[in-house]
Amino acid sequence: MRVTNMKLTNYQRALVIIHKLENQFGSITKVPESDPEMQEIHRLLPIGRQSEDIHYERACWLNRQGYSITYIAQVTHHSQAAIGKYFSTYNIKSKQAFKYRIKSSSSAGVYYGTSLIHLASLLLHRTFDNTAKAQKQLIVHGFSIRTNFYVWFKIPDGAYYTLNYLDHFAVKNGLDSYIYPDA
Template sequence: MESTKTNYQRALLIIHELEKRFGSITKVPDYDPKMQEIHRLLPLDRPFKDVNYQRVNWLDRQGYSIAHIAQVTHHSKATISKYFSTYNIKPKREFKYRVKYNSSTVAYYSTSLIHLASLLLNKRINDTVTAKKQLNMHGFSVRTHHFVWYQIPDGDYYCLSYLKKLAIKQGIDSYIYPGEYQL
């Protein structure tokens, strides 16, 4: 009869189990899967107690995702997201693609291969497979990986879905957020 229990009742059972294991619910780390299940079942407006703000801000400035920041600071994604929302912090996107022209040292990073190929080739492209084929035909190589902002060398280009042109990375603080300005 698990399906007839409310979220509160399911959370309460997990809380009792964790209290037996840890002695108190306050001693259970946020990253514990059962604690995360409680947060999912009871999305309460929790204070940012014990959040290492300096480390969270440093990781964000480097370009790490909310999920990564939550994992390494031992907090839930909800806690980090709420902290960002409260202080109007906009996280950077991780880049999925690195494209290089075979005879150049300059690289182009993007969250969308379709958007990047459209900008580089100045043509409308509708899917990722076509984008990769078109780029390869024009002498570009495509690498798929998770690239974090700090890993992109200064002087290389980046492309975000809301930008109309390629942008150049000029230091850790040169990331262009939505609504700042459109290139």
């Protein structure tokens, strides 16, 4: 199997190694588990593997930083189900990424949130029924709005944030200052 310089999925990379081992050993079933290439196949295809093979320390560290389970699974080369099951088993909660960053032209305050309607309601002390109205009123009141993917560790300490289950702003003071629901 000839491989070009295109980016391969884990499955495709594992198939290349499997074909190589089958040529060498006659069958993949004859390859010893201690073989480094067999171990690489198990790393690339974690389906059905024992949970102790997953590097949960790295998964927990990434979770503490604020990355999603999807991202954690991708970079640790494990399934979302495996990461999710581990977090569920040990009651490890995930942080939600923020979509909006709002800054006032009249102050140094920076605000992060997951809903523009919720942010506008807290900042302007009004209720909004749609995002377009909330955005328009924020701009009229001198706020600038940025939409992006803001992961918890990238939000600076001292910034304000809110989540849909909070009825107020909180201040970020380190990685462990995130307010979970029912906390």
